[in-house]
Amino acid sequence: MLSDAQVSRISTLWLIAALLSVLFPIWKQVPLLIILTGCLSAGWRIAILQGRGHWPPFLLRLGLILIALVSVVVSFRPLISLESSVSILAAGYAFKLLEMRSQRDALVVVYIGYFLVATAVLFSQTLLQTLYLMFCLVMLIAAQQGLFREMDTTPVVSSIRFAGLLAFQAAPLTILLFILVPRMGPLWSVPLPDNSGRVGLTDAMTPGDIARLSRSDELVFRARFAADVPPAQQRYWRAVVLDQFDGKTWKQTDKLFSVAAMSQKNWVSKQPVTEGWWKNRLGSYQYEVMMEPTGKPWMYSLGAVGTVAEKSYFYRTMRLASEQPVDSRLLYSLDGMLPRARSVSMPGWLVELNTRIPVVGNDRSRQYALRLFNQAGEDPVKMAGRLLSLFRQDDFYYTLSPPLYDQSSTIDQFLFEGRRGFCAHYAGAFVYLMRAAGVPARVIGGYQGGEFKEDENLIQVRQFDAHAWAEIWVAGQGWLRFDPTAAVSPQRIASGLEAAIGPAETFLPDSPLSLYRYRQSGIINRVRLVFEKAEYQWQRSVVNFKQDQQEAFLRSLLGDKDFYWRQATALALGVSLILAVLSLTLLYRRQSLPPLQKLYARFLKKMARKGFVPRDGEAELSFARRISKSDDTLAEPVMSFCEAYIQAAYGENGSEMHELKRLLTRF
Amino acid sequence: MSEVNQCIHALNTIIRGKDLEIRLAVCCLLARGHLLIEDLPGMGKTTLVHALARVMGLGYQRVQFTSDLLPADITGVTVFDKNTANFTFQPGPVFSQLLLADEINRASPRTQSALLEAMEERQVSVDGQPQSLPEPFFVVATQNPVYQEGTFLLPESQLDRFLMRLELGYPDPESEKAILKGEAGRVEMDALPAIFNADQLIKAQNESARGHVGEMLLDYVMRLISRTREVGYFNVGLSPRAGLALIAAAKAWAWMEGRDYVIPEDVQAVFVPVADHRLKAKEKSQSVRELLTGTRIMG
Numbered sequence: 001m002l003s004d005a006q007v008s009r010i011s012t013l014w015l016i017a018a019l020l021s022v023l024f025p026i027w028k029q030v031p032l033l034i035i036l037t038g039c040l041s042a043g044w045r046i047a048i049l050q051g052r053g054h055w056p057p058f059l060l061r062l063g064l065i066l067i068a069l070v071s072v073v074v075s076f077r078p079l080i081s082l083e084s085s086v087s088i089l090a091a092g093y094a095f096k097l098l099e100m101r102s103q104r105d106a107l108v109v110v111y112i113g114y115f116l117v118a119t120a121v122l123f124s125q126t127l128l129q130t131l132y133l134m135f136c137l138v139m140l141i142a143a144q145q146g147l148f149r150e151m152d153t154t155p156v157v158s159s160i161r162f163a164g165l166l167a168f169q170a171a172p173l174t175i176l177l178f179i180l181v182p183r184m185g186p187l188w189s190v191p192l193p194d195n196s197g198r199v200g201l202t203d204a205m206t207p208g209d210i211a212r213l214s215r216s217d218e219l220v221f222r223a224r225f226a227a228d229v230p231p232a233q234q235r236y237w238r239a240v241v242l243d244q245f246d247g248k249t250w251k252q253t254d255k256l257f258s259v260a261a262m263s264q265k266n267w268v269s270k271q272p273v274t275e276g277w278w279k280n281r282l283g284s285y286q287y288e289v290m291m292e293p294t295g296k297p298w299m300y301s302l303g304a305v306g307t308v309a310e311k312s313y314f315y316r317t318m319r320l321a322s323e324q325p326v327d328s329r330l331l332y333s334l335d336g337m338l339p340r341a342r343s344v345s346m347p348g349w350l351v352e353l354n355t356r357i358p359v360v361g362n363d364r365s366r367q368y369a370l371r372l373f374n375q376a377g378e379d380p381v382k383m384a385g386r387l388l389s390l391f392r393q394d395d396f397y398y399t400l401s402p403p404l405y406d407q408s409s410t411i412d413q414f415l416f417e418g419r420r421g422f423c424a425h426y427a428g429a430f431v432y433l434m435r436a437a438g439v440p441a442r443v444i445g446g447y448q449g450g451e452f453k454e455d456e457n458l459i460q461v462r463q464f465d466a467h468a469w470a471e472i473w474v475a476g477q478g479w480l481r482f483d484p485t486a487a488v489s490p491q492r493i494a495s496g497l498e499a500a501i502g503p504a505e506t507f508l509p510d511s512p513l514s515l516y517r518y519r520q521s522g523i524i525n526r527v528r529l530v531f532e533k534a535e536y537q538w539q540r541s542v543v544n545f546k547q548d549q550q551e552a553f554l555r556s557l558l559g560d561k562d563f564y565w566r567q568a569t570a571l572a573l574g575v576s577l578i579l580a581v582l583s584l585t586l587l588y589r590r591q592s593l594p595p596l597q598k599l600y601a602r603f604l605k606k607m608a609r610k611g612f613v614p615r616d617g618e619a620e621l622s623f624a625r626r627i628s629k630s631d632d633t634l635a636e637p638v639m640s641f642c643e644a645y646i647q648a649a650y651g652e653n654g655s656e657m658h659e660l661k662r663l664l665t666r667f
Numbered sequence: 668m669s670e671v672n673q674c675i676h677a678l679n680t681i682i683r684g685k686d687l688e689i690r691l692a693v694c695c696l697l698a699r700g701h702l703l704i705e706d707l708p709g710m711g712k713t714t715l716v717h718a719l720a721r722v723m724g725l726g727y728q729r730v731q732f733t734s735d736l737l738p739a740d741i742t743g744v745t746v747f748d749k750n751t752a753n754f755t756f757q758p759g760p761v762f763s764q765l766l767l768a769d770e771i772n773r774a775s776p777r778t779q780s781a782l783l784e785a786m787e788e789r790q791v792s793v794d795g796q797p798q799s800l801p802e803p804f805f806v807v808a809t810q811n812p813v814y815q816e817g818t819f820l821l822p823e824s825q826l827d828r829f830l831m832r833l834e835l836g837y838p839d840p841e842s843e844k845a846i847l848k849g850e851a852g853r854v855e856m857d858a859l860p861a862i863f864n865a866d867q868l869i870k871a872q873n874e875s876a877r878g879h880v881g882e883m884l885l886d887y888v889m890r891l892i893s894r895t896r897e898v899g900y901f902n903v904g905l906s907p908r909a910g911l912a913l914i915a916a917a918k919a920w921a922w923m924e925g926r927d928y929v930i931p932e933d934v935q936a937v938f939v940p941v942a943d944h945r946l947k948a949k950e951k952s953q954s955v956r957e958l959l960t961g962t963r964i965m966g
Contacts, residue, residue, distance in 0.1 A: 597883075597965055617960035619931035650881040651928035 007106045007147065009049055014143035014159070015106060016042045018113050019097055021136050023090060025120040025129060030087045033071035037064055038094035045098060056098060064095060086119045103147050110144045125329070127531075127538040138163045172578050180554070180571040183547040200294045201445055201466060203240045203252035207410070207424040210445075211400055214422070214497055216463035219292055220447060221300050222536055224458045226286035230302065232449060233493055236469065236481065237300045237461060239446040241317035245435075247358040248410060250428060250443045288333040290540060297321045300446065300461075301334055309334060317442075318479075331544050346440065346473060354440035354473065357432060362411040365429075369436035380439040380474050387430055388487040395419060396426075398489035400497075423492070426484035427468040440473035444481075449496045456533060464497050596649050599660055603641065606667060610634070620646050637666040671697075671871070671923055674722045674862050681718040681859065682711050683851045684842030688833050690923065691940050692719060692807075696868070697875045698919035700830020700912065701786050701806040703771075703944065708811060710835045713767065714853050716807045720765040723868055724861035725805065728763035732774035734817065738781035742791040743798075756793060761785050764801050764865060771808040772818040779819065782806070783828050803868055823903075823947060830912050831937070832944035875922030880914055880929050883965070887931050888913060891938065891962050898958070901946045913941050931964050 007015075023030070023038050041064075047053030056064075068091035076084040093112045100106050117136050120129070141163035200220070202209065223237075242250035289300055299312060299320040308314045309332035312322045322330070376382035390396075397420045405413040405425075411432045414425050421429075427443050434441035448467035450459040469483040486493045545553075558566040604614065607627065614623045624642035628635035641663040647653060648660060671693060678689045692715065695702045704712045713729075720727035730741060743759030760766060761782065768782060785791045786806050790799045808829065810821070826832070838846065845851045863871075888910060896904025905913075914929070916937040921929045943955045 600965070614964075615960070617935070617962055617964065619935065619964045621930055621932050622935075646930050647928070650884050650930045651879060651926075652881040653928075 007100060007103055008149070010149075010159075011106060011143055011146035012045060012049060012100075014139065014146050015097055015100075015109055015113075016045055018110075018136065018139040018143050019093060021139055022093070022113055022116045022120075025132060025136075026086055026090060026116070026123065029083045029123055030090050031071045031075040034068055034087050034091045034094075037068055038090060041094040041098040055101075061095065061099060064098075065091075068095070082119075082122055086116070086122075089116055089119065106147050107144070110140055110147075113140045113143075125539070125543045127535045130538070134167070138167055141166055169582060172582075173575065176571075176574045176578060178545070179550070180567065180574060182567065183550060200296065200463070201239050201298075201447075202296070203242070203298070203445075205240075205242055205250045205424055205428075205443065205445055205468060206248060207402070207405065207414075207421065207428055210424045210466045210468055211402065211422040213466035214400055214464040218463045220461045220463055220465070221289050221291035222458055222460045223287045223289045223300075223450070224456065226288075226457075228285060229452065229457060229459065230285060232452075233486075234302075235449050235459065236302065236444075236467075236483075237447040237450075237465075238303055238319050238444055239298045239300050240444070241315070241319050241442055242445055242468075243317070243354055243442040245357055245428075245432065247361055247408070250431075250445075253353070286333075286335055288331065290329065290331045290536070290544070291326060293328050293330070294326050297323075297325050299326070299330070299332065329539060329543060331540065345475070351440050351473075354442055355435045355438055357435045360408075362409040362432065362436075365409070365411045365415055365433060366436045368415070369433040372433070373437035373439075380434065380437075380472055381480070383437060383439070384430075384434065384472055384480075384482050387433060388482065388484060391426060391430075391484050391487040396421070396488050398422070398426075398485065398492060423485040424468045426488060427470045430470045430482065430484040431472075434470070434472050442471050444469050444471055448483075448493065451496075453529070453533070456536070458536065460532065460536075595657060596645070596660075599657070599664065600645060600649070603645070603664060606664075607638075610667075620649075634667060637663065641666070670862050670867070677722050677859055677862065678715070678718050681851060681853075681855055682715050682835075683845050684839045685711070685715075685835060688835055689715070691831060691833055691937065694916060694919045694923060694937060695831045695940075696723065696803075696805055697872055697922065698830060698912075698915040699803070699872055699876075700916065701808070701828060703808050703810060703826070703829040703832040704835065705810045705812050705832055706835045710837070712809045712835060713769065714856070715835070716765070716767045716809075717853075718856060718859060719807075721856065721859045722862050723765070724864040725764035725803070725868070726801070727765045727767070728760040729767040729769060730760045731769045732771050732778070734773055734775055734819075736774045736778050738778050741778065741782055742785065742793055745794055756796075756798070758798070761791060762798075762800060764803055765805045765807065768806060768808040770811055772810050772820055774819065776819050779821065779825065782808075783825050786828050801865075803865060803872065823945065826944045827906070827908065829944065830916060831940035833940055871922075872919075875919045876915070878918040878921050878927050878929055880918065884929050884931065884934070887962070887964060888917075888934060891934070891958060894958055894962050895942065895946060898961075900949050902949060903947070905942060905945060909942065909945050913938065916941050935959050 019038060019042055023035060027035050044053055044056065048055065068088070072084050072087050072091075073079060075087070089112060093109060093116055096105065096109045096112060100109055114137070117133050117140070120133055120136075138160060142159045145163055145166075146159065201213070221237075240252050242252050244251040244253040285302060287302075291300060299309070299322055301320045303318055308320070311324070312320055312332065314320055320334075372386055373383050376386055399420050400422065402421045402425060403418050405418060411429050414421055415429055424443075431441040431443050445466075445468050447461045447465040448469070449465050450461035452459050467485070469481060469485065471479045471481050473479050483493060554567055554570075555563060558570060600620070607613070607623075610631070612623070612627050612630075618626070620642055624638050627638050641660070644660055644663055648657075675686070675689055675693060678693075679686060682689060692702055696719070704715070706712055717727065719725075730736075739759065741759045741761050743757050743762065745754045745756050747753075748755045771779060771782070774782075781791075785800060786804075789804055790797050792798070811818075837843070842851070891913075892905045892910050895901055913934065917929045917933040920933040920936050921927070924933065926933075938959060939955050942958075946955055948954070
C-alpha cells in the first residue's frame with residue numbers, strides 16, 4: 001500500500017495546511033527563525049506544486065538545517081529543554097515536508113505532525129487551545145487519508161467531514177483511556193516550560209510593578225466558595241508579605257528568619273498554629289482555589305487558613321506557600337479565616353525587622369511621620385487614621401500611569417511633589433511613614449476583588465486585580481489591615497480597577513481585543529461568561545484529572561479491594577466493549593432512509609395497526625386502492641395521502657413535506 | 668388521453684373480455700415498440716391487429732409468412748419500367764404503417780432477419796439505397812406455439828426486437844357467447860371509427876416518452892433487472908436493452924393512466940409481457956410473475 005509513488009497534489013496541500021496550523025499554537029515557544037523557515041518550506045513546496053520551483057539542492061537543505069540548529073542553540077539556555085526539543089521537531093516537520101517526495105516520506109511528516117500537536121499541550125491546556133488542536137488533528141487525519149486516496153479530486157469539505165468522522169469514532173475510546181489508564185511518571189524528562197517570562201506578582205515590589213500588572217487581563221486564579229462569599233471590600237487575597245525596604249524596593253525576607261534565632265520549623269508550619277505567642281482566629285469561609293501556574297512558590301489565600309493544603313506551608317506572616325514553585329495548574333482547598341489573626345506580643349527581633357528603614361533619604365517624610373505620631377498622641381491606630389484622611393482630603397490621585405519617582409528619596413518625591421500613584425505607592429508610603437514613627441508595619445502584595453460569578457459561587461481574579469496594601473502591628477490587637485488605596489479611591493476596593501480609573505485613562509490599553517474590555521456589551525459579555533464557565537469546568541474536571549484525582553475517582557467507582565486488578569479489568573473490558581460496539585455498528589449499519597421513505601414507513605406502521613399490510617411486491621398505489629376497497633372510512637384520506645406521496649416520490653416535483661405530514665395525521 | 672380510452676373502448680367492442688391485452692397492445696404502440704402475439708389460430712389475433720389499425724387510423728398491410736417467402740417479397744423489388752425505360756422501386760408490404768406478419772415462424776431465417784432488421788433500423792436497404800419506412804411503423808407478428816413442424820423458431824436474440832409478447836387466450840364464457848351471437852368480432856369491424864390519425868399517434872408517442880422516471884423508480888427497475896440475473900432459474904437475465912424497453916413501456920402505460928411520471932404499478936403492469944419472451948426459464952415451474960412479488964418496492 002505504501003509505495004515510492006509520488007505524493008498527490010491534494011495530500012501535499014493538506015500537509016502544508018496542517019504544517020501552518022500546527023506551527024500556530026507553538027509559535028511563542030519556538031524561535032522566530034524556525035517559524036520563518038517553516039513558512040519558507042511551505043511556500044517553496046507550493047511553488048514546486050505550481051511547477052515554478054525546483055527541488056531544493058542538497059547544500060541548501062543542509063544550510064537550512066544548520067540555520068535551524070544554530071537558532072536553537074542560540075535561543076535556549078539551558079540547551080536541553082522542552083522548548084528546544086519542540087523547536088527541533090517543528091524544524092524537522094518543515095524540512096521533511098520540503099524534501100518529501102514519496103508517500104513513505106509523507107507518512108513520516110504526518111506522524112511528526114501528530115507529535116507536534118501533542119507537544120503543544122505541554123505549553124497550554126486551555127479549552128480554546130484544545131479545540132484548536134482538535135482541528136489540527138482533523139487536518140492531519142485528512143492529510144493522512146489523502147495519501148491513500150486514488151482520486152485526487154475529493155472536495156475539501158468531504159475530506160474534512162470524513163476525517164472528523166474518523167476522529168469522532170475514536171472519541172469514546174479516547175475518553176475511556178483518559179479515565180482508566182493509570183498516570184505514570186515519565187521515564188526521562190526535559191525541564192518543564194520556563195515561567196520566568198510570565199506576568200505576575202513577584203516578591204520584590206518597586207512601585208510601578210503592579211501598575212504594569214494592571215495592564216494584563218490574564219487569569220490568575222479562581223476561587224470557588226462552598227457557602228458564603230466575602231463581600232467585595234473583604235476580598236484581600238494575600239500572596240506575598242513584603243517587609244524589607246531598601247529605599248526603592250520592597251522585598252520579602254522570611255527566608256532569612258532562621259538567622260534571627262527563629263527556627264524555620266517554628267516559623268513555617270504544616271498546620272496553622274492557633275496557640276502560643278501567635279494566635280489565629282478561625283474564619284468561616286471555605287473555598288477551593290484553582291491557580292494558574294506562576295513559577296513562584298506562593299499560593300493565594302484570604303489570610304490565615306484553618307487547614308493547610310497538601311505539599312504546602314503556612315508562614316506566620318500569614319501567607320501560604322507551596323513546597324515547589326507552582327509550574328502547573330494547581331487546585332487546593334482551604335478552610336479559610338479572615339485575616340484577623342492576633343499575636344499577643346511580638347518578639348523584639350521581629351519588631352526591629354518591621355520597623356527597619358534605610359538610614360538615609362526621605363528626610364521630609366521622616367520628620368512628617370514623627371510630627372504626625374506626636375499629634376496622634378503616639379497611638380498607631382490614630383496615626384494611621386490621620387494618614388488615611390490625609391490621602392483622602394489632600395489632592396492625591398489614583399492613576400494607572402503615575403510619574404516616575406526615581407530620585408534617592410522616592411517617598412518624599414511621591415508624598416510632597418507627585419501625589420499621583422498606584423496602590424503600591426500608597427501602600428509603600430504608608431508603611432514607610434508608620435515605620436519612620438516606630439510602628440511595626442509591612443506591605444502585603446496580592447490581589448483585591450475579582451469578578452464574582454453568582455451561578456457558580458465563584459470569584460475569578462485576573463492580573464489587573466493585583467493590589468498592595470498595608471498592615472500595622474498594634475500591641476494587644478495584632479496585625480491590622482489598612483488600605484490607603486481605599487482612602488484615595490474607594491471605587492477601586494468596592495468595584496474594581498475599571499471603575500476606579502478616570503475617563504482619561506484606558507482600561508487594559510495593551511489588549512484591545514480582550515473580551516474583558518467589552519463587559520458593557522450584553523452579548524459579548526454573555527459569551528465571555530459562558531466561555532469562562534466552560535473553561536473553568538474544563539480545567540477543573542479534565543485538565544486537573546491527575547493521578548490523585550484519578551485514583552480517588554476510580555476507587556469510589558470500583559471499590560478498594562484489589563483496586564489495581566479491578567482497574568486493569570475495567571480497562572480491558574471497556575476497550576473491548578467499545579471496539580465491539582464500533583465494529584458491530586460497522587457491520588450492521590442501517591442505511592438511514594431518506595425523509596420521504598421514512599414518511600411512508602410511518603404510513604405503513606399506521607396501516608399495520610389497522611390490519612393492512614402490503615403484500616409481497618405490492619406497490620404504494622395498489623396497496624392504497626386495496627385499503628380503500630375494504631374500508632370506506634379510510635378510502636379518502638388514504639388515497640389522498642398516497643397520491644400526494646407517489647407524486648412526491650416518483651414525480652419528484654418537490655412537493656411539500658409538511659403537506660404530506662399533514663395528510664398522514666388524518667388517520 | 669381520453670382518445671386513448673375511446674380507442675380501447677372501441678377495441679373492446681370487437682375483442683370481448685380482453686381489456687388488459689388490448690391496453691397492452693395500445694401501450695406497445697405508444698412506446699414505439701413492436702408486438703409479438705403468440706396464440707393458437709382463431710383466437711382473434713388478426714382481428715385485434717386489424718381493429719387496432721383502423722382505430723389508430725394507420726395504413727395496414729398483411730403478409731402471410733411461408734417458408735418460400737423471400738426478403739424481396741417483404742421489402743420490395745426494383746423493376747424495369749418499359750414506359751420510362753428506368754428502374755423503379757416497387758415498395759413491398761413493409762412500407763406500411765402497421766404490418767401484420769402472420770405466422771412469422773414459418774418463414775426462413777433469412778426472410779425473418781430481413782423483417783427484423785427493418786424493425787430495428789426503421790429503414791430497409793434496396794440495391795444499396797436506404798429507404799425510410801413510414802412513420803409510425805409498427806409490426807405485429809403472430810406465432811403459433813403448437814404446430815411447430817416445419818417452422819423456424821425465432822431465436823432469443825431476435826425475440827428481443829419485440830417490445831412485448833402477448834397471449835390472448837380463450838375468451839371468458841360471457842364474451843364467447845357474445846361472439847357466437849355475432850355481437851362482436853370481425854362483423855363489427857366496418858362500424859369501427861378511426862379515432863386517431865398517424866400525426867396524433869406520433870404526438871402521443873412523443874408525449875408519453877417525456878414521462879418522468881424518478882430515482883426511486885429507477886432503483887426499483889434496477890432491483891427487478893438484477894433479480895432476473897440473480898435468481899438462477901433463467902439461462903440469462905435481462906439485458907440493459909430490455910431495461911430500456913421496460914422503462915419505455917412503463918412510460919407509455921403511465922401516460923395512458925394520465926400521469927406524467929412512472930410509478931411501480933406501471934412497471935408491474937408491463938413487466939410480464941416485456942420480460943417474459945426475453946427470459947428463458949430453465950424449468951417450466953418458475954414464472955416471470957414471481958419476480959414481481961419477490962422484489963421490494965423500496966430500497
